[in-house]
Amino acid sequence: MISATAQRRHAIDLDDFTAEEIEEILETTGSMKEVLSREIKQVPTLRGRTVVNMFYEESTRTRISFELAARALSANIVNFTARGSSVEKGESLIDTVRTLQALGAEIVVIRHSQSGAPYLVARHFNGAVINAGDGRHAHPTQALLDLFTIHERLGQIRDLKVVIVGDILHSRVARSNLWGLTRMGAQVTLCAPPTLLGPATYWTTTWPEVTISYRVDEALQGADVVMALRIQKERMQAGLLPSLREYSRAYALTPERLAGLSEKTLIMHPGPMNEGVEIWPEVVTAPNAVIEEQVTNGVAVRMALLYRLAG
Ligand code: CP
Numbered sequence: 001m002i003s004a005t006a007q008r009r010h011a012i013d014l015d016d017f018t019a020e021e022i023e024e025i026l027e028t029t030g031s032m033k034e035v036l037s038r039e040i041k042q043v044p045t046l047r048g049r050t051v052v053n054m055f056y057e058e059s060t061r062t063r064i065s066f067e068l069a070a071r072a073l074s075a076n077i078v079n080f081t082a083r084g085s086s087v088e089k090g091e092s093l094i095d096t097v098r099t100l101q102a103l104g105a106e107i108v109v110i111r112h113s114q115s116g117a118p119y120l121v122a123r124h125f126n127g128a129v130i131n132a133g134d135g136r137h138a139h140p141t142q143a144l145l146d147l148f149t150i151h152e153r154l155g156q157i158r159d160l161k162v163v164i165v166g167d168i169l170h171s172r173v174a175r176s177n178l179w180g181l182t183r184m185g186a187q188v189t190l191c192a193p194p195t196l197l198g199p200a201t202y203w204t205t206t207w208p209e210v211t212i213s214y215r216v217d218e219a220l221q222g223a224d225v226v227m228a229l230r231i232q233k234e235r236m237q238a239g240l241l242p243s244l245r246e247y248s249r250a251y252a253l254t255p256e257r258l259a260g261l262s263e264k265t266l267i268m269h270p271g272p273m274n275e276g277v278e279i280w281p282e283v284v285t286a287p288n289a290v291i292e293e294q295v296t297n298g299v300a301v302r303m304a305l306l307y308r309l310a311g
Pocket of ligand 1: 062063133270
């Protein structure tokens with residue numbers, strides 16, 4: 001049987017992934033998870049292949065899980081950070097990626113604060129490019145690990161009600177999840193104060209079908225999955241929020257606010273979290289919270305993607 005991802009070279013966002021491709025990656029993730037449950041958590045699949053982690057922005061989960069994923073597949077992994085490199089002498093992104101290619105890079109994983117940077121890299125690199133988060137544009141591997149976690153826990157994605165609450169306007173996680181979740185048949189509600197959502201017409205004209213809500217208690221009704229997003233303090237300084245306390249009072253995931261939900265409703269957060277701002281510590285440790293599972297699944301998802309793109 002021909003693989004659904006056979007023709008795919010890059011993973012820059014989920015907007016150009018078919019449902020079949022996503023299904024194949026989720027299935028491969030299951031196999032990779034099995035590898036990671038063995039005593040020896042390594043297979044020779046990518047032996048001799050070279051992966052470069054290019055991180056122009058801070059990361060804990062994504063960078064380390066790509067590194068662990070590459071190692072579990074026996075690839076050579078090189079970690080490049082802008083700080084301490086010739087970027088500080090003014091070397092451009094294009095020259096940097098050409099240099100890495102000349103040094104043998106075959107797969108580049110890039111995180112960058114500028115939306116669209118991975119597309120630029122893809123135009124100047126002969127191998128595969130994986131977006132590890134660019135500006136507010138996309139974070140496809142986070143969305144894939146979220147999809148995997150939901151499917152593993154609830155046995156389906158189709159017809160689930162997924163509510164994403166928080167700083168939607170600046171969130172690459174929300175955008176990639178919106179593509180991935182809707183392509184897999186989920187109903188998505190985006191909930192935030194108007195200043196952190198942007199104009200409703202932006203969401204209803206440019207994006208897949210989505211419900212917009214400004215009232216969290218209303219949005220949460222009947223939710224199968226609730227995903228909180230990080231509130232950045234800069235938003236307050238930019239005048240988008242009166243205060244973090246105001247935001248918490250109206251939108252934080254608190255035990256009281258979630259009390260009416262089914263005990264099966266999954267609580268998710270991509271991390272890093274501001275506990276006590278967008279999510280309460282008791283919610284983070286509740287039995288239906290899968291925040292640590294999301295992190296764990298990140299390694300298997302990234303193994304699956306590296307394996308599929310290395311072909
Ligand atoms: N979720 C996420 O991208 O986390 P990091 O910034 O730690 O990689």
